Amino acid sequence: MPILVGKETRAIVQGITGNQGSFHARLMLEYGTKIVAGVTPGKGGTKLQDVPVYDTVATAKDETNADSSVIFVPSPYAKEAAMEAMDAALNPVVIITEGIPARDEMVIMRYAREHSTVIVGPNTPGVITPGQSKLGIMPGNVFRPGSVGLASRSGTLTYEIAASLTHAGIGQSTCLGIGGDPIVGLSFVDVLKMFREDSGTESLVLIGEIGGTAEEDAAKYIADTRYPKPVVAYVAGKAAPPGKRMGHAGAIITGSEGTADNKIRSLVAAGVRVAEIPSGIPELLVRKVQAVR
Amino acid sequence: MKLFEFEAKNLASNLGIATPRGAVASSAEEARDIHKRLGGAVVVKAQVLVAGRGKAGGIKFALKPEETFDRAKEMLGSFIKGENVRKVLIEQKLPVKKELYISIAEDRMNKCQTVLASRQGGIDIEEVARTHPEEIARRHMDPVYGIRGYEARDLALNLGYGGQQLNMISDLLTNLYRLSVIYDCELVESNPLVETQDGRFLAADLRMIIDDNSLFRHPEFQERSKEPGAELTPLEAKARENNLAFVELDGDIGIIGNGAGLVMATIDLVKYYGGQPANFCDVGGGAAADRVASALGIIQSSDKVRTVLVNILAGITRCDEVAKGILDVKKVVGLKKPLVVRMVGTNEEEGRRLLETAGIKPLIHMEDAARLAAKGA
Numbered sequence: 223m224p225i226l227v228g229k230e231t232r233a234i235v236q237g238i239t240g241n242q243g244s245f246h247a248r249l250m251l252e253y254g255t256k257i258v259a260g261v262t263p264g265k266g267g268t269k270l271q272d273v274p275v276y277d278t279v280a281t282a283k284d285e286t287n288a289d290s291s292v293i294f295v296p297s298p299y300a301k302e303a304a305m306e307a308m309d310a311a312l313n314p315v316v317i318i319t320e321g322i323p324a325r326d327e328m329v330i331m332r333y334a335r336e337h338s339t340v341i342v343g344p345n346t347p348g349v350i351t352p353g354q355s356k357l358g359i360m361p362g363n364v365f366r367p368g369s370v371g372l373a374s375r376s377g378t379l380t381y382e383i384a385a386s387l388t389h390a391g392i393g394q395s396t397c398l399g400i401g402g403d404p405i406v407g408l409s410f411v412d413v414l415k416m417f418r419e420d421s422g423t424e425s426l427v428l429i430g431e432i433g434g435t436a437e438e439d440a441a442k443y444i445a446d447t448r449y450p451k452p453v454v455a456y457v458a459g460k461a462a463p464p465g466k467r468m469g470h471a472g473a474i475i476t477g478s479e480g481t482a483d484n485k486i487r488s489l490v491a492a493g494v495r496v497a498e499i500p501s502g503i504p505e506l507l508v509r510k511v512q513a514v515r
Numbered sequence: 516m517k518l519f520e521f522e523a524k525n526l527a528s529n530l531g532i533a534t535p536r537g538a539v540a541s542s543a544e545e546a547r548d549i550h551k552r553l554g555g556a557v558v559v560k561a562q563v564l565v566a567g568r569g570k571a572g573g574i575k576f577a578l579k580p581e582e583t584f585d586r587a588k589e590m591l592g593s594f595i596k597g598e599n600v601r602k603v604l605i606e607q608k609l610p611v612k613k614e615l616y617i618s619i620a621e622d623r624m625n626k627c628q629t630v631l632a633s634r635q636g637g638i639d640i641e642e643v644a645r646t647h648p649e650e651i652a653r654r655h656m657d658p659v660y661g662i663r664g665y666e667a668r669d670l671a672l673n674l675g676y677g678g679q680q681l682n683m684i685s686d687l688l689t690n691l692y693r694l695s696v697i698y699d700c701e702l703v704e705s706n707p708l709v710e711t712q713d714g715r716f717l718a719a720d721l722r723m724i725i726d727d728n729s730l731f732r733h734p735e736f737q738e739r740s741k742e743p744g745a746e747l748t749p750l751e752a753k754a755r756e757n758n759l760a761f762v763e764l765d766g767d768i769g770i771i772g773n774g775a776g777l778v779m780a781t782i783d784l785v786k787y788y789g790g791q792p793a794n795f796c797d798v799g800g801g802a803a804a805d806r807v808a809s810a811l812g813i814i815q816s817s818d819k820v821r822t823v824l825v826n827i828l829a830g831i832t833r834c835d836e837v838a839k840g841i842l843d844v845k846k847v848v849g850l851k852k853p854l855v856v857r858m859v860g861t862n863e864e865e866g867r868r869l870l871e872t873a874g875i876k877p878l879i880h881m882e883d884a885a886r887l888a889a890k891g892a
Binding site: 324375 | 621624627628659699701728729731772776786795861880881
């Protein structure tokens with residue numbers, strides 16, 4: 223049993239006729255994802271790759287019995303796109319869009335609490351359950367089915383580490399990006415809770431970066447609950463200067479908060495092995511799993 | 516994007532937030548004239564974006580216009596924490612009774628704006644949080660309903676005010692919150708917020724940071740956000756014009772990669788192997804040849820760069836496009852520095868073939884590439 227997405231997932235793509243939306247809708251379909259509908263206001267009644275396009279999320283859901291959404295809508299319109307998906311009771315809602323104002327994200331997350339919707343992202347590569355389904359933009363070929371759950375704040379670094387796991391013969395249960403923005407939906411702690419209940423996940427990889435306290439919060443949760451599954455981690459940004467935004471809106475050290483050193487210290491204190499370099503993850507994982515057994 | 520104090524105060528005054536009387540000057544003569552107009556004692560404040568200028572000599576008092584002239588002369592053109600002072604703000608000196616702290620800041624954990632208010636103002640709030648956490652009142656703002664009158668009054672009570680002053684503080688808080696909403700602020704901070712001896716409240720200092728992601732709906736800031744100067748180095752400004760995420764660092768190894776996390780990890784690796792990165796440069800997902808070319812062009816134009824490391828893990832990005840970008844630079848202006856390329860993923864073979872024809876041999880593992888670049892290639 224994977225988390226968030228699986229073989230049965232029936233997704234719509236919001237913004238399916240845009241550049242990114244149409245390109246990735248095709249790749250998701252090729253991967254085996256059930257993309258049952260697309261939504262672009264004004265393009266209702268057309269088709270894209272045999273996928274019917276609707277003007278509104280509500281009609282798309284009624285006609286196709288969709289259960290989740292992937293959003294590629296440009297940032298000025300992303301807030302309403304997310305609300306429209308939640309009003310139609312789609313869950314999870316994966317927001318790929320980058321560059322959404324933080325204030326809009328706060329409204330999205332408040333709406334999500336009211337609707338009990340799981341939001342992945344924004345500014346995320348999405349979610350993939352290897353061999354079953356992907357709601358996102360990650361290259362499917364670097365992932366293999368297996369029992370390692372992976373959660374990350376970054377896109378390409380996730381592919382890098384997933385590829386090294388796959389290369390080492392270690393497959394993954396579900397991999398997801400929680401998003402590179404300061405305000406995101408699912409947190410590391412939420413993901414840890416989901417993987418805890420998932421019988422298909424035996425161990426976990428967390429990929430953190432500078433900014434905020436998501437890694438420290440995860441460390442606290444792991445320590446407080448004596449987390450039952452082995453967790454290893456990598457944290458990017460050890461050489462990042464304070465006060466500078468490193469690409470992601472959320473990757474910034476503010477005052478004394480958000481340094482890589484603090485995150486690594488917190489994780490290590492919680493019993494998480496932290497790799498010094500990305501390629502160190504597979505070996506750490508093997509050792510950690512063996513130590514537990 | 517950070518605003519200068521005088522810019523923040525102009526926006527605040529327009530919303531009815533009281534600030535000390537004053538004006539901004541670019542020369543010592545102007546500063547002296549402003550003092551003459553204001554009369555009394557003044558404070559001369561260096562306009563820089565870094566925090567903590569007071570301890571670095573960026574805030575001085577002056578009793579006479581000639582003194583103001585001297586202080587302004589010293590400050591203008593000097594450097595405060597590495598930042599060039601180009602303007603000074605001359606303001607009337609306030610009859611201070613008490614210094615308070617108020618901020619409205621993006622709260623990642625609670626996914627909202629959070630107001631912090633403290634009776635201990637004028638000093639580093641992180642220090643107060645460490646030593647006297649009970650001295651800081653917090654209130655999470657609902658992103659839909661905003662600040663409600665009773666919430667503002669509750670904070671005013673926490674600051675120790677009643678009667679007429681309770682309403683004055685709660686109006687002030689409401690206006691500061693409006694300021695934060697109207698301009699999509701990551702941070703609005705008044706430290707200190709001053710209570711004068713006659714019982715009024717003024718934002719003696721004011722910092723505002725605008726959420727860069729909201730700039731599309733703030734045409735008033737769009738030109739300002741691309742200016743080189745206090746916040747951006749000339750190289751960073753040039754990169755921003757080309758829509759590259761770019762941060763200049765101290766070292767001599769230029770770094771280009773796709774994806775913020777991967778580039779950060781690349782920088783860490785170069786340091787791990789003993790090298791010093793010269794920059795962070797993310798060409799982003801799906802980067803086409805021209806983006807790679809402009810990144811490489813900007814980085815090799817810097818005199819301090821001795822080696823350039825390109826690290827591409829192609830998912831949506833295509834290796835052949837990356838190779839074309841590198842070859843464009845080679846053809847048009849030439850490769851001016853030793854180049855290390857690590858490139859794997861989509862269309863790897865075609866990209867590899869293109870580079871190898873031009874005598875560049877891309878590597879497979881980012882560790883190998885970082886190690887080679889750290890040695891100076």
